[in-house]
Amino acid sequence: MDDKLAHLQMLQGIITRMNGNSFLLKGWTVTLVAALFALAAAKTVPYFVYLTYFPLIMFWILDGYFLRQERLFRELYDHVRGLSRNAITFSMDTSIVASKVANWRDTCLSKTLLVFYGTIFAAVVLVTLILIARA
Numbered sequence: 001m002d003d004k005l006a007h008l009q010m011l012q013g014i015i016t017r018m019n020g021n022s023f024l025l026k027g028w029t030v031t032l033v034a035a036l037f038a039l040a041a042a043k044t045v046p047y048f049v050y051l052t053y054f055p056l057i058m059f060w061i062l063d064g065y066f067l068r069q070e071r072l073f074r075e076l077y078d079h080v081r082g083l084s085r086n087a088i089t090f091s092m093d094t095s096i097v098a099s100k101v102a103n104w105r106d107t108c109l110s111k112t113l114l115v116f117y118g119t120i121f122a123a124v125v126l127v128t129l130i131l132i133a134r135a
Contacts, residue, residue, distance in 0.1 A: 003088040004080070010090070011077045018070035022063050026116060029059045033120055037127060049131050052124045060117040064108030069094075071101045 032055045040048040075097035080088070102110070 002085070003090070004083070004085050007080055007088050007090050008077060010092070011073055011080060014092070015070055015073045015077065018066050018073065021066045022070070025059050025063045025066065029056060029063075029117070029120065032056075032059075033124065040127070040131070046131055046134075049124065049127050056117065056120060056124060060113065060121075061108060063117070064104055064110075064113055067110065067113060068101060068104050068107040071107070072097060075100050 033052050036048045036052045040046045072094035076092070076094050079097055101107075107113070
């Protein structure tokens with residue numbers, strides 16, 4: 001098998017895994033937030049709403065990490081795609097393309113993550129305020 005093609009397939013596998021991780025995190029976020037809302041709605045322990053902040057923020061940060069890694073490997077894929085066949089080293093070092101990708105904080109606040117997690121965060125804040133008003 002051609003070395004360049006093998007290297008590109010390895011990179012594509014990593015990109016696919018990072019994307020899958022991001023998808024799973026979003027699913028877990030919705031599931032946990034909904035479960036904690038349901039527990040809080042049972043009126044036995046309404047303070048479960050406050051617990052939603054921790055997984056929401058942690059999953060947001062982790063999703064930002066996976067999105068940044070995916071973007072780094074996409075840039076590395078483009079870099080390797082442009083190399084000659086003799087220059088293939090099978091390196092997975094993304095530091096050579098890191099300057100082309102936003103940092104982790106900026107990635108967490110990117111449009112894609114901000115719309116998803118920001119909407120859920122706003123809903124959690126709204127439910128928290130309703131809970132406080134009822135108390």
